[in-house]
Amino acid sequence: xxxxxxxxxxxxxxxxxxxxxxxxxxxxxxxxxxxxxxxxxxxxxxxxxxxxxxxxxxxxxxxxxxxxxxxxxxxxxxxxxxxxxxxxxxxxxxxxxxxxxxxxxxxxxxxxxxxxxxxxxxxxxxxxxxxxxxxxxxxxxxxxxxxxxxxxxxxxxxxxxxxxxxxxxxxxxxxxxx
Numbered sequence: 001x002x003x004x005x006x007x008x009x010x011x012x013x014x015x016x017x018x019x020x021x022x023x024x025x026x027x028x029x030x031x032x033x034x035x036x037x038x039x040x041x042x043x044x045x046x047x048x049x050x051x052x053x054x055x056x057x058x059x060x061x062x063x064x065x066x067x068x069x070x071x072x073x074x075x076x077x078x079x080x081x082x083x084x085x086x087x088x089x090x091x092x093x094x095x096x097x098x099x100x101x102x103x104x105x106x107x108x109x110x111x112x113x114x115x116x117x118x119x120x121x122x123x124x125x126x127x128x129x130x131x132x133x134x135x136x137x138x139x140x141x142x143x144x145x146x147x148x149x150x151x152x153x154x155x156x157x158x159x160x161x162x163x164x165x166x167x168x169x170x171x172x173x174x175x176x177x178x
Contacts, residue, residue: 021053109143
């Protein structure tokens with residue numbers, strides 16, 4: 001893949017995550033009844049960053065977990081014959097909570113659908129709100145982000161690359177062409 005543009009550097013990603021954190025607090029009237037769940041893989045460090053920002057703003061720790069959507073994908077057989085399931089890590093009740101589901105890129109909406117299915121297996125939240133770093137369009141399902149870092153209109157032959165520590169060696173978002 002050939003990189004076409006650097007969309008966000010580390011400082012821009014940090015600013016966007018702080019803005020999203022403030023928007024979450026404003027919409028929910030604080031942090032008393034919220035929890036944050038990141039979609040594995042890159043949604044997890046984003047969820048942790050948002051939780052840390054909320055702690056810096058409100059002085060309260062909120063529960064953070066992760067959800068693995070592998071077994072809930074509708075394209076599992078197209079991806080791999082042998083799926084690797086690393087498991088969800090939600091060690092708190094989601095029942096009656098405002099769950100903030102966090103992912104890096106919103107594209108077709110199928111990952112979010114799978115994440116919501118996995119989440120509902122944990123209990124019945126009061127609400128599920130979606131926070132995404134990038135919304136690139138091309139929805140196949142009627143899903144939208146409640147908190148969007150940046151809208152990036154793309155073509156089908158373009159790819160958004162999100163790099164986040166500790167998974168990657170840098171913090172950035174770039175646009176590439178296949």
